[in-house]
Amino acid sequence: MTDPHLHTLLSLTAADALGAATEFKTPEAIRARYGETFTEYQPGSVFGFAPGEGTDDSQMTVATLLGYARGGGLEGVRLALHAWLDAGPPDVGSLTRSALHFDSLDGGARAWTASGFESAGNGGLMRVAAVWVAGLTTGALARESAAVTALTHADPRCVHASVFLTAFLEALDTGAAYRDAAEAALRVMDGLDALATLRDAELLGLDTREAHAAFKERDRAARAGVRARVRSGLEGHVTSQSGFVLDTLEASVAHARGTDWLACVEPVVLRGDDSDTVACVVGAIVGARGLSLPDHLLPPLRLGHTWPGWERHWACVTHFPAVVAGARHRPPA
Numbered sequence: 001m002t003d004p005h006l007h008t009l010l011s012l013t014a015a016d017a018l019g020a021a022t023e024f025k026t027p028e029a030i031r032a033r034y035g036e037t038f039t040e041y042q043p044g045s046v047f048g049f050a051p052g053e054g055t056d057d058s059q060m061t062v063a064t065l066l067g068y069a070r071g072g073g074l075e076g077v078r079l080a081l082h083a084w085l086d087a088g089p090p091d092v093g094s095l096t097r098s099a100l101h102f103d104s105l106d107g108g109a110r111a112w113t114a115s116g117f118e119s120a121g122n123g124g125l126m127r128v129a130a131v132w133v134a135g136l137t138t139g140a141l142a143r144e145s146a147a148v149t150a151l152t153h154a155d156p157r158c159v160h161a162s163v164f165l166t167a168f169l170e171a172l173d174t175g176a177a178y179r180d181a182a183e184a185a186l187r188v189m190d191g192l193d194a195l196a197t198l199r200d201a202e203l204l205g206l207d208t209r210e211a212h213a214a215f216k217e218r219d220r221a222a223r224a225g226v227r228a229r230v231r232s233g234l235e236g237h238v239t240s241q242s243g244f245v246l247d248t249l250e251a252s253v254a255h256a257r258g259t260d261w262l263a264c265v266e267p268v269v270l271r272g273d274d275s276d277t278v279a280c281v282v283g284a285i286v287g288a289r290g291l292s293l294p295d296h297l298l299p300p301l302r303l304g305h306t307w308p309g310w311e312r313h314w315a316c317v318t319h320f321p322a323v324v325a326g327a328r329h330r331p332p333a
Helices: 004-022 027-034 056-069 073-086 094-101 107-114 129-133 138-150 156-173 178-191 194-200 206-234 245-255 261-271 275-289 316-328
Strands: none
Touching: 004 027, 004 056, 004 129, 004 261, 004 275, 004 316, 027 261, 056 073, 056 129, 056 275, 056 316, 073 094, 073 138, 094 107, 107 138, 107 206, 129 138, 129 156, 129 275, 129 316, 138 156, 138 178, 138 194, 156 178, 156 194, 156 206, 156 245, 156 275, 178 206, 194 206, 206 245, 245 261, 245 275, 261 275
């Protein structure tokens, strides 16, 4: 049987790569160029990603796993994300770049403060599946998901969305029904003291007191927002495929209810906007569901055409088993 964690990593990367060509395009422009179906990797990425190449979403997911494999815990993940940024990837979210500019664990809180506590993008949600892929479970999974997200995205909406997502992946992997898994994951989110988690992990401290206060003030509303969007997604509603974290979460829950892999991912790709990120999150969910990837999408799947040192030969089916194994057998921090 295929390792579900490896399967999920391949699934999210393939979905991300499929969505790369339609990112920031309108549905009308997509259909005019590609037609009514989208089942193959295509050229046309605004950032120059080649057909079959994962974008920053799956690059950062893998960078997180490489950070775990090299040891050092959360600091190891931060350093791995720095190494990814230093390699000059063509697409980097503004809050991610701002947070990684700081040489400290609290860079996410500092960047959120600098944004006036307004930035709540999907840059943490897009890569947090790595925490589940790395083999963390139950309480440790929730705490680590919160911390890994807050390295770059410290807004409580981002943190709680990520805690929900990894708990959702865990519940789906056990075979729970889709709606039951979502409700179980919401209970995990509600049961976590996220503020204490971030404080204990040194992601909030004396130098980020404003962020600490803002998180505390907005925590309850953020949880309510996640609950509302998840339940809306369960009913099939999609507000938008924008880069706002709650839009991405709702759309992902809605799309990933489909009966097979392409039925979940293809509508995301055809809708455009932030299609690569929504597709990546959908790919993680359907991977945890155990839905089979179309065979033709695996051989061309690459990571790092535009990531110096990995080059075009970095085939995901060849390298991902070692990436997953390394993260699961990570040295202690």
